[in-house]
Amino acid sequence: MASKSEIAKEQEFFDRADKAREKSRAVIAGAAAAAAHAAAAAHMRQFAKGQSKALGSAETAVAVGRMDDDEDQLYVGRELIRDDDGEVIVVSWHAPAAERFYKASHREPHGLTRKRTFQCTGNLIDDFTEIVFAQIAGALAGPDAGLLRELARGRTGTMRDIVATIQAAQFELIRAPLEHLLVIEGGPGTGKTAVALHRVAWLLFNHRDRFRNTDVLIVGPHPTFTRYISTVLPSLGEDDVAQLDITKLAPPLKLGRPEPPEVGRLKGQARMAGLLARALNARIGVPEPAERLQVDGRFVTVPGTEIRDVIETLKTDDSPYTRRRARLREAVTQMVERRGVNPSGTRQPALENLVDRLWPQLTAATLLRDLFSSRERLLVAAGDEFTASEILYLRRRGADRLTEEIWSRDDLPLLDEADFLINGQPQTRYAHIVVDEAQDLSPMQLRSIARRSASGSLTILGDLAQSTGKWACDTWDDVTSHLPATLPREIKTLRYGYRVPSQVYRFAANLLPLASPATIPPEVVRDGPAEPGIFRVDPAERAGRAVAQAVAHANDGRFVGIICPSTLRTDVEAALAANGVGWSSADRGELGNAINLISPQESKGLEFDAVVVIEPEDIVAGDERGHRLLYVALTRTVGYLDIVCAGEPLPLRSVHIPPRTADEVTAPVPALDPTRLAWLAKDIGARLRRHSPPEQWEEVLREAARLLAPRG
Numbered sequence: 001m002a003s004k005s006e007i008a009k010e011q012e013f014f015d016r017a018d019k020a021r022e023k024s025r026a027v028i029a030g031a032a033a034a035a036a037h038a039a040a041a042a043h044m045r046q047f048a049k050g051q052s053k054a055l056g057s058a059e060t061a062v063a064v065g066r067m068d069d070d071e072d073q074l075y076v077g078r079e080l081i082r083d084d085d086g087e088v089i090v091v092s093w094h095a096p097a098a099e100r101f102y103k104a105s106h107r108e109p110h111g112l113t114r115k116r117t118f119q120c121t122g123n124l125i126d127d128f129t130e131i132v133f134a135q136i137a138g139a140l141a142g143p144d145a146g147l148l149r150e151l152a153r154g155r156t157g158t159m160r161d162i163v164a165t166i167q168a169a170q171f172e173l174i175r176a177p178l179e180h181l182l183v184i185e186g187g188p189g190t191g192k193t194a195v196a197l198h199r200v201a202w203l204l205f206n207h208r209d210r211f212r213n214t215d216v217l218i219v220g221p222h223p224t225f226t227r228y229i230s231t232v233l234p235s236l237g238e239d240d241v242a243q244l245d246i247t248k249l250a251p252p253l254k255l256g257r258p259e260p261p262e263v264g265r266l267k268g269q270a271r272m273a274g275l276l277a278r279a280l281n282a283r284i285g286v287p288e289p290a291e292r293l294q295v296d297g298r299f300v301t302v303p304g305t306e307i308r309d310v311i312e313t314l315k316t317d318d319s320p321y322t323r324r325r326a327r328l329r330e331a332v333t334q335m336v337e338r339r340g341v342n343p344s345g346t347r348q349p350a351l352e353n354l355v356d357r358l359w360p361q362l363t364a365a366t367l368l369r370d371l372f373s374s375r376e377r378l379l380v381a382a383g384d385e386f387t388a389s390e391i392l393y394l395r396r397r398g399a400d401r402l403t404e405e406i407w408s409r410d411d412l413p414l415l416d417e418a419d420f421l422i423n424g425q426p427q428t429r430y431a432h433i434v435v436d437e438a439q440d441l442s443p444m445q446l447r448s449i450a451r452r453s454a455s456g457s458l459t460i461l462g463d464l465a466q467s468t469g470k471w472a473c474d475t476w477d478d479v480t481s482h483l484p485a486t487l488p489r490e491i492k493t494l495r496y497g498y499r500v501p502s503q504v505y506r507f508a509a510n511l512l513p514l515a516s517p518a519t520i521p522p523e524v525v526r527d528g529p530a531e532p533g534i535f536r537v538d539p540a541e542r543a544g545r546a547v548a549q550a551v552a553h554a555n556d557g558r559f560v561g562i563i564c565p566s567t568l569r570t571d572v573e574a575a576l577a578a579n580g581v582g583w584s585s586a587d588r589g590e591l592g593n594a595i596n597l598i599s600p601q602e603s604k605g606l607e608f609d610a611v612v613v614i615e616p617e618d619i620v621a622g623d624e625r626g627h628r629l630l631y632v633a634l635t636r637t638v639g640y641l642d643i644v645c646a647g648e649p650l651p652l653r654s655v656h657i658p659p660r661t662a663d664e665v666t667a668p669v670p671a672l673d674p675t676r677l678a679w680l681a682k683d684i685g686a687r688l689r690r691h692s693p694p695e696q697w698e699e700v701l702r703e704a705a706r707l708l709a710p711r712g
């Protein structure tokens with residue numbers, strides 16, 4: 001604890017800076033009132049709102065830290081504050097003047113002699129931690145006390161900013177150049193999401209001349225996650241950044257169709273884009289040898305060959321379908337005009353009918369509904385690229401009315417692709433896009449993201465060891481190969497684990513040889529309050545015991561997550577109800593009660609003070625990369641982890657070999673893929689080092705056999 005007199009001295013400065021901040025706010029508000037006319041006043045009010053927000057709320061501390069060098073001292077805050085004479089008394093964290101605050105370390109103090117980090121309630125200083133660089137210059141020190149104290153603070157349903165304690169390696173990524181496709185990887189809780197959100201604020205602050213907040217998009221894996229992170233940017237003074245979950249990148253349609261995994265997997269593959277393009281092309285008709293039209297009461301005959309030539313030329317053009325349709329309409333109108341009839345002005349049904357027959361008006365939904373409900377259409381669109389069984393997977397009975405059609409989540413990127421083919425680029429494209437949990441996205445989802453990028457400037461976040469689901473991947477190439485390649489690609493790794501305490505991480509890391517052998521585990525920066533609690537019970541007692549553990553944590557004031565496989569969800573809901581426990585359901589997009597019930601899949605990216613994981617064996621069985629899913633579930637805690645199970649608390653035996661279709665197993669790999677070979681070599685090396693049990697080698701050998709099989 002810092003000395004009382006030092007805190008009091010700092011508080012004096014905080015009070016003075018707060019007064020200056022309030023004065024600035026009053027001046028800004030006054031400027032709006034003084035505007036000469038209504039329009040100017042409205043404009044000023046809008047400006048004033050932005051400026052006033054930029055000053056930070058009256059409830060936030062004026063500064064997060066202070067840095068001293070031999071000559072001077074400088075306060076760093078969320079935003080810049082000037083005194084009455086216009087002198088800067090607090091520099092904003094994203095300004096160049098603040099850089100040394102984040103870069104300074106014992107190894108490289110960057111000229112600083114001292115760095116203070118404040119802990120505050122509102123603008124009142126509770127305490128501060130201090131690093132005196134001169135004292136132990138050259139020494140290697142662990143994480144500073146300010147960071148540890150911040151990490152130990154209780155969690156809520158929303159993420160907090162980390163301005164006060166950004167670490168040097170994180171700062172480097174926050175301010176990495178805009179003109180990159182930057183992949184930030186790192187184990188659970190290494191700060192990928194936090195870094196990316198601060199990167200957005202930093203880029204907005206430092207490139208105001210190039211783009212505005214509405215030019216930035218953040219894509220998350222599900223609505224609960226989007227809600228969880230949504231307060232960070234506003235707390236940094238940046239409103240209006242689009243934050244969407246991946247399902248929102250498609251036309252808004254009725255969702256709810258369940259999809260078997262093999263169908264979903266197929267729908268996510270990039271070759272579906274070719275199928276849709278061919279399906280759309282197949283909708284273009286062939287004219288009659290002679291097209292006879294009644295225009296303005298007169299009959300005109302246009303030779304089919306003349307129309308066909310135009311259609312053939314339009315077919316080779318890669319502009320959107322609707323634009324080409326308009327060009328066909330224009331061409332046919334001119335053909336009629338050349339025959340002495342002027343159809344322009346009024347709408348001519350015969351002409352419209354002809355264009356509709358030859359180039360039907362379509363939406364994404366009609367194209368897909370008509371395609372999936374017709375074997376003939378599917379066969380034509382499939383060409384040689386899909387097998388008979390795959391065509392069968394795609395076939396379904398469409399609803400009688402389009403408005404009644406129920407779509408699956410896997411249809412969404414297909415609808416987006418179809419919309420692109422029909423109407424062209426999405427209306428809104430972004431100067432920078434952040435994609436979180438990118439390791440789980442399908443190629444078709446990645447294409448949706450790619451077409452929203454105006455320049456190829458993206459920040460991709462993820463962890464291959466947490467990659468699960470239908471499109472689980474093992475290399476970043478699997479992800480970036482579907483993204484724009486206009487800018488250089490960089491992969492950077494965050495190496496320190498901030499969330500998960502050492503006792504819990506040690507336990508979870510036992511899964512790594514199975515889950516992701518090539519992964520280098522993060523270095524955990526702190527110890528937690530306890531070893532993981534393991535409660536082996538009878539199946540009948542399981543749900544009740546899990547609820548009892550959760551309630552005990554909640555009674556101690558902790559924010560709790562119960563991570564429950566779908567097989568046991570009903571039991572746990574019943575046990576919660578029977579005990580009269582209030583809870584939030586992440587399935588309904590909620591997160592916020594003291595106790596939150598959540599599926600392992602939706603726990604990605606989230607964190608709690610205490611986590612109760614139910615039946616790990618069922619979690620492992622629930623995904624093709626089940627050990628990775630369990631690894632995700634076990635690494636959601638900032639403090640306590642309890643496992644309640646009837647089976648193994650840490651199932652290491654069963655090795656899951658992803659099922660492949662008969663076609664995939666027998667098909668030779670088209671060419672030796674150097675990336676996959678490198679990955680395999682790394683995998684074998686890691687398994688050797690970790691003495692993987694013999695049963696795990698089967699998967700490796702199978703992959704090796706596939707890669708090295710003679711090519712036919």
Ligand SMILES: Nc1ncnc2c1ncn2[C@@H]1O[C@H](COP(=O)(O)OP(=O)(O)OP(=O)(O)O)[C@@H](O)[C@H]1O
Nearest residue numbers: 162165166167188189190191192193194498499605
């Ligand atoms: N420099 C820091 N100062 C304070 N807290 C930090 C810092 N870096 C990370 N954290 C905290 O660590 C926790 C984990 O961060 P974050 O969620 O960004 O990790 P992640 O790498 O995205 O994790 P996951 O892979 O599980 O999604 C968060 O509570 C975050 O606020």
